[in-house]
Amino acid sequence: xxxxxxxxxxxxxxxxxxxxxxxxxxxxxxxxxxxxxxxxxxxxxxxxxxxxxxxxxxxxxxxxxxxxxxxxxxxxxxxxxxxxxxxxxxxxxxxxxxxxxxxxxxxxxxxxxxxxxxxxxxxxxxxxxxxxxxxxxxxxxxxxxxxxxxxxxxxxxxxxxxxxxxxxxxxxxxxxxxxxxxxxxxxxxxxxxxxxxxxxxxxxxxxxxxxxxxxxxxxxxxxxxxxxxxxxxxxxxxxxxxxxxxxxxxxxxx
Numbered sequence: 001x002x003x004x005x006x007x008x009x010x011x012x013x014x015x016x017x018x019x020x021x022x023x024x025x026x027x028x029x030x031x032x033x034x035x036x037x038x039x040x041x042x043x044x045x046x047x048x049x050x051x052x053x054x055x056x057x058x059x060x061x062x063x064x065x066x067x068x069x070x071x072x073x074x075x076x077x078x079x080x081x082x083x084x085x086x087x088x089x090x091x092x093x094x095x096x097x098x099x100x101x102x103x104x105x106x107x108x109x110x111x112x113x114x115x116x117x118x119x120x121x122x123x124x125x126x127x128x129x130x131x132x133x134x135x136x137x138x139x140x141x142x143x144x145x146x147x148x149x150x151x152x153x154x155x156x157x158x159x160x161x162x163x164x165x166x167x168x169x170x171x172x173x174x175x176x177x178x179x180x181x182x183x184x185x186x187x188x189x190x191x192x193x194x195x196x197x198x199x200x201x202x203x204x205x206x207x208x209x210x211x212x213x214x215x216x217x218x219x220x221x222x223x224x225x226x227x228x229x230x231x232x233x234x235x236x237x238x239x240x241x242x243x244x245x246x247x248x249x250x251x252x253x254x
Contacts, residue, residue, distance in 0.1 A: 034090040038101050041077050042110050052107055122163050123189050129154040133198030136182060138173060146170055150185060175206040179217040196225045202233040
């Protein structure tokens with residue numbers, strides 16, 4: 001009975017344990033407003049597609065002028081320290097508490113969280129569009145690892161959208177392996193494969209082969225997913241054939 005009466009009082013005065021925890025959590029968040037600036041700075045470098053780090057990174061003196069290039073992220077944060085008077089003090093206090101949030105691991109984690117929000121928004125837009133097309137290409141990166149890039153094409157508010165969703169590392173380049181990987185990506189993103197009405201790849205056998213290619217395997221599940229040979233690859237092949245007689249232009253294109 002006593003607990004019930006106390007609960008009624010807390011609800012009436014909005015002073016329940018949960019509300020108090022929420023209030024103190026908000027107060028703690030306000031104390032680390034420098035974290036918001038760190039996140040904004042990090043995302044700005046990601047949006048501009050520039051590297052965050054440098055070999056000469058030194059987070060101990062991020063608020064001080066130095067002749068050393070500490071990388072785009074820290075240099076941009078140093079610039080913001082000059083514009084925001086209290087930021088230098090906050091970073092110095094955080095450094096003493098070992099809660100600076102500037103290490104590469106933290107930067108990666110923040111970037112991953114931001115990327116997850118972007119993917120979630122894109123998937124919501126694709127779901128709302130009800131139908132979509134898939135654009136997939138494969139290439140090797142500078143370390144010779146195979147990379148599968150996946151993009152989506154859909155219509156949003158009357159405008160055609162093409163959105164890159166991510167790079168993925170297949171075990172090999174066989175048609176079956178790539179097909180399974182693409183299916184798992186769609187499943188992880190929460191997208192219905194039955195909503196796919198088009199698929200666009202290059203002319204390689206593992207992608208467009210009539211029997212074991214990704215396009216053929218996909219059409220066994222979704223017959224409506226029309227395969228289109230990528231126009232960019234077709235243009236490249238046409239240029240190569242056209243310029244075979246001109247060695248200089250052929251080598252330049254190659």
